[in-house]
Amino acid sequence: WRRNHRNTSCVIMSNNMQFMLLFSRQGKLRLQKWYVPLSDKEKKKITRELVQTVLARKPKMCSFLEWRDLKIVYKRYASLYFCCAIEDQDNELITLEIIHRYVELLDKYFGSVCELDIIFNFEKAYFILDEFLLGGEAQETSKKNVLKAIEQADLLQEVRYVIKPPWEQ
Amino acid sequence: MPAPIRLRELIRTIRTARTQAEEREMIQKECAAIRSSFREEDNTYRCRNVAKLLYMHMLGYPAHFGQLECLKLIASQKFTDKRIGYLGAMLLLDERQDVHLLMTNCIKNDLNHSTQYVQGLALCTLGCMGSSEMCRDLAGEVEKLLKTSNSYLRKKAALCAVHVIRKVPELMEMFLPATKNLLSEKNHGVLHTSVVLLTEMCERSPDMLAHFRKLVPQLVRILKNLIMSGYSPEHDVSGISDPFLQVRILRLLRILGKGDDDSSEAMNDILAQVATNTETSKNVGNAILYETVLTIMDIKSESGLRVLAINILGRFLLNNDKNIRYVALTSLLKTVQTDHNAVQRHRSTIVDCLKDLDVSIKRRAMELSFALVNGNNIRGMMKELLYFLDSCDPEFKADCASGVFLAAEKYAPSKRWHIDTIMRVLTTAGSYVRDDSVPNLIQLITNSVEMHAYTVQRLYKALLDDISQQPLVQVASWCIGEYGDLLVSGQCEEEEPIQVTEDEVLDVLEGLLVSNLSTPVTRGYALTAIMKLSTRFTSVNRIKKVVSIYGSSIDVELQQRAVEYNALFKKYDHMRPALLERMPIMEKTASNGPTEIVQTNGEAEPSVVEAKHPPPVTQPTNQANDLLDLLGGNDVVPVIQTTVPTKPASAGGELLDLLGDLSLSGIPPMTAYNKNGLKIDFTFERANPNPNIAVITIHASNSTEADMTDFVFQAAVPKTFQLQLLSPSSNVVPTLNQGTVTQVIRVLNPQKQQLRMRIKLTYTHKGSAVQDLAEVNNFPPQSWQ
Numbered sequence: 042w043r044r045n046h047r048n049t050s051c052v053i054m055s056n057n058m059q060f061m062l063l064f065s066r067q068g069k070l071r072l073q074k075w076y077v078p079l080s081d082k083e084k085k086k087i088t089r090e091l092v093q094t095v096l097a098r099k100p101k102m103c104s105f106l107e108w109r110d111l112k113i114v115y116k117r118y119a120s121l122y123f124c125c126a127i128e129d130q131d132n133e134l135i136t137l138e139i140i141h142r143y144v145e146l147l148d149k150y151f152g153s154v155c156e157l158d159i160i161f162n163f164e165k166a167y168f169i170l171d172e173f174l175l176g177g178e179a180q181e182t183s184k185k186n187v188l189k190a191i192e193q194a195d196l197l198q199e200v201r202y203v204i205k206p207p208w209e210q
Numbered sequence: 211m212p213a214p215i216r217l218r219e220l221i222r223t224i225r226t227a228r229t230q231a232e233e234r235e236m237i238q239k240e241c242a243a244i245r246s247s248f249r250e251e252d253n254t255y256r257c258r259n260v261a262k263l264l265y266m267h268m269l270g271y272p273a274h275f276g277q278l279e280c281l282k283l284i285a286s287q288k289f290t291d292k293r294i295g296y297l298g299a300m301l302l303l304d305e306r307q308d309v310h311l312l313m314t315n316c317i318k319n320d321l322n323h324s325t326q327y328v329q330g331l332a333l334c335t336l337g338c339m340g341s342s343e344m345c346r347d348l349a350g351e352v353e354k355l356l357k358t359s360n361s362y363l364r365k366k367a368a369l370c371a372v373h374v375i376r377k378v379p380e381l382m383e384m385f386l387p388a389t390k391n392l393l394s395e396k397n398h399g400v401l402h403t404s405v406v407l408l409t410e411m412c413e414r415s416p417d418m419l420a421h422f423r424k425l426v427p428q429l430v431r432i433l434k435n436l437i438m439s440g441y442s443p444e445h446d447v448s449g450i451s452d453p454f455l456q457v458r459i460l461r462l463l464r465i466l467g468k469g470d471d472d473s474s475e476a477m478n479d480i481l482a483q484v485a486t487n488t489e490t491s492k493n494v495g496n497a498i499l500y501e502t503v504l505t506i507m508d509i510k511s512e513s514g515l516r517v518l519a520i521n522i523l524g525r526f527l528l529n530n531d532k533n534i535r536y537v538a539l540t541s542l543l544k545t546v547q548t549d550h551n552a553v554q555r556h557r558s559t560i561v562d563c564l565k566d567l568d569v570s571i572k573r574r575a576m577e578l579s580f581a582l583v584n585g586n587n588i589r590g591m592m593k594e595l596l597y598f599l600d601s602c603d604p605e606f607k608a609d610c611a612s613g614v615f616l617a618a619e620k621y622a623p624s625k626r627w628h629i630d631t632i633m634r635v636l637t638t639a640g641s642y643v644r645d646d647s648v649p650n651l652i653q654l655i656t657n658s659v660e661m662h663a664y665t666v667q668r669l670y671k672a673l674l675d676d677i678s679q680q681p682l683v684q685v686a687s688w689c690i691g692e693y694g695d696l697l698v699s700g701q702c703e704e705e706e707p708i709q710v711t712e713d714e715v716l717d718v719l720e721g722l723l724v725s726n727l728s729t730p731v732t733r734g735y736a737l738t739a740i741m742k743l744s745t746r747f748t749s750v751n752r753i754k755k756v757v758s759i760y761g762s763s764i765d766v767e768l769q770q771r772a773v774e775y776n777a778l779f780k781k782y783d784h785m786r787p788a789l790l791e792r793m794p795i796m797e798k799t800a801s802n803g804p805t806e807i808v809q810t811n812g813e814a815e816p817s818v819v820e821a822k823h824p825p826p827v828t829q830p831t832n833q834a835n836d837l838l839d840l841l842g843g844n845d846v847v848p849v850i851q852t853t854v855p856t857k858p859a860s861a862g863g864e865l866l867d868l869l870g871d872l873s874l875s876g877i878p879p880m881t882a883y884n885k886n887g888l889k890i891d892f893t894f895e896r897a898n899p900n901p902n903i904a905v906i907t908i909h910a911s912n913s914t915e916a917d918m919t920d921f922v923f924q925a926a927v928p929k930t931f932q933l934q935l936l937s938p939s940s941n942v943v944p945t946l947n948q949g950t951v952t953q954v955i956r957v958l959n960p961q962k963q964q965l966r967m968r969i970k971l972t973y974t975h976k977g978s979a980v981q982d983l984a985e986v987n988n989f990p991p992q993s994w995q
Binding site for chain 2: 056070071072073076078080081085099101102103104105106132133134135137138139142160161163164167168172175176178180181182183184185186190193194197198
């Protein structure tokens with residue numbers, strides 16, 4: 042299923058984040074971001090299996106595991122597991138930093154973020170993620186800039202219609 | 211119609227459900243309300259309804275009826291609507307359904323919107339889930355945005371372009387002009403995404419790669435600035451400035467430097483700088499070091515830098531952080547072939563990792579351990595690996611067993627050791643051993659002639675203990691059938707011979723036939739073994755009885771065998787002894803690499819036989835041998851995928867090493883050459899079946915403090931001889947006697963003349979080329995008489 046979406050003849054395309062999942066210790070999904078096209082059925086199957094695998098890991102184990110032909114990088118923050126699937130050539134250690142950066146962003150935005158924030162404001166969690174990563178890659182490496190963009194976008198929601206003021210046209 | 215409940219209200223309500231059924235009921239009720247709201251084309255609450263739908267979708271409930279609504283939201287002029295609409299599109303729409311194409315026009319409009327946050331939404335969605343058709347239609351817009359001076363949009367356009375290229379590689383060319391001054395940007399977001407874009411283009415096209423090589427100096431400069439610049443609060447992570455960008459640049463440098471001397475040289479200094487100056491107390495520093503190591507190992511770096519890289523990995527291995535140890539093992543596995551000696555220095559730490567509690571670390575350590583096994587450390591390593599095999603999880607046992615067999619075959623110090631090792635694996639992990647190991651092992655046992663009595667005795671004893679492990683049982687049955695006579699006559703020299711009668715042996719074999727634990731294949735082995743014993747044992751009547759019983763077995767395979775054996779007894783009894791006699795030694799023909807047969811043209815100007823180094827093999831070639839095919843045996847395919855070996859395996863030479871224990875051929879070894887720390891010993895073997903061929907194995911060892919690299923051994927013999935030089939085990943003679951280079955010479959001496967040889971040695975030592983000629987005249991008489 043992994044190579045299906047790449048309609049290319051190239052062989053060594055193996056650095057990309059394929060998906061990110063957030064789930065609770067009871068296995069409840071809190072966020073799912075997919076960067077590869079899969080059917081709903083396939084996504085559910087992957088989620089189920091992976092959640093089971095990660096939850097079975099003991100606390101002292103390392104944050105990486107091989108699963109199917111992907112590398113899984115996961116870290117638990119309080120009651121939430123942050124889980125990324127990366128490809129063969131990707132750097133696991135920097136992926137941990139990506140996860141950590143996302144958590145920091147959530148924390149700054151919500152103010153001492155906890156699982157409930159993500160449950161009740163899941164759409165915001167997505168918006169923040171989409172300002173940080175695009176297509177599985179970091180689009181902005183400055184924490185400040187990501188948060189600023191979110192802030193501005195949030196303000197726009199207050200406006201009735203999206204028209205640029207004259208002095209910006 | 212009352213206003214639909216708010217999203218948070220719904221979430222709160224659903225969370226109060228105490229059972230799955232209760233939740234389902236709530237969801238169904240709400241979905242029904244949402245559906246009717248959609249039907250009424252309610253613009254005001256569409257956004258709220260879709261948001262709720264997305265929540266329910268996350269819980270696992272179907273939400274496809276909201277797809278078109280997402281499209282309507284995207285087309286709305288309210289930013290809130292667009293935000294939820296695009297989110298919904300990314301979650302609910304699927305590129306495999308045509309409905310997603312309806313988005314294309316909206317996205318096109320939004321890419322040109324006057325508000326950058328709307329443009330951002332469009333770019334994000336396209337870059338995340340755009341199908342090939344959408345990408346084709348919108349590539350032009352993305353390309354335009356790649357050239358904008360608005361860094362907020364430019365960075366997103368770059369990653370969007372990456373996605374477009376992945377979906378429609380032919381479009382890559384059109385983005386080339388826009389990449390012109392991407393790296394001159396100051397904005398880190400743009401820099402980072404530009405580097406990702408450049409990386410993608412270089413990986414896909416060799417032309418692009420060549421074109422972008424000129425960027426190396428600029429990349430080096432950017433990286434240098436990041437390291438040397440002072441504290442920058444905006445990009446700082448634990449004292450390191452923009453680690454994400456650093457890692458990305460390092461990766462691009464890797465691709466650009468690979469296989470290119472100039473580029474590699476241009477980045478040498480910065481790599482050394484990063485490697486030595488990066489703070490290693492936190493994960494972020496180690497992430498950069500890790501990427502640096504990978505880059506150093508992949509490009510054409512100078513040896514000092516490579517050593518630095520391996521040492522960093524060595525330090526990683528000792529780090530308390532499991533994650534660091536894990537990546538160290540992974541990287542070492544990648545480099546073990548090319549920098550074997552450097553990795554060997556960390557062998558004991560690697561072996562310790564076999565005892566780690568973490569499954570991923572154990573697996574890596576196991577693979578690496580097998581890669582490090584060589585003739586010098588085989589005993590010690592095998593002890594550790596067998597201990598690992600005893601206690602590891604079942605998921606490892608098959609691979610570990612295969613690895614043990616392979617290593618034992620290549621480096622066994624003695625045949626007794628080899629057989630003992632095999633026995634150990636069969637008894638402790640017998641049910642995990644691969645099926646194709648059975649014929650391989652049988653062949654090995656057959657060829658270890660003087661160990662037959664010992665082997666069959668040990669296998670018999672193992673059977674008495676446990677008949678559940680099929681590979682063990684199969685090999686044991688075969689051996690008992692073949693060497694049962696040795697078993698009952700108590701001929702074992704290696705250990706105390708056991709007292710066992712023919713009836714006891716037949717009891718065991720018949721027991722296999724009736725046991726529930728035996729597979730049909732095993733039963734076949736047992737029956738054939740019993741039949742073979744009819745020419746080795748005296749209790750033929752008993753055997754006849756067993757065979758005739760199975761003539762009416764339900765198992766077709768067994769029945770056929772029994773019927774044929776019965777016929778053998780009845781009508782073809784005169785043929786029976788010949789048919790069932792002892793198996794001959796099976797020869798493995800060496801087919802790894804070309805070998806040279808050269809005729810010398812006289813003593814005055816002997817042409818020197820050159821040992822050609824065969825091209826590196828990426829897979830083990832199949833050993834062509836009819837007898838092996840009969841048994842169904844091919845080479846055990848190694849499970850451990852390693853990179854191209856620079857040490858071509860000389861199967862012929864090593865097998866002869868295996869068969870030829872030094873004292874066994876009766877011809878004493880000799881030292882042919884011993885000068886400047888290089889010592890070359892010759893050991894001898896009579897080739898079977900031609901007694902005119904002397905098989906000499908050279909063993910080159912190096913007692914100095916530096917490796918001897920590019921080592922080439924050449925030999926010439928007088929006119930009446932013929933010489934064949936097989937491929938050497940390696941062209942590096944390691945320092946301080948840490949290993950030997952072996953090579954096999956076959957000398958045909960039909961006239962039984964006194965053997966003389968002139969040898970030429972060339973190698974590089976401490977940077978300078980060394981060459982020497984020598985005469986070898988002290989061959990023992992037995993080697994040529």
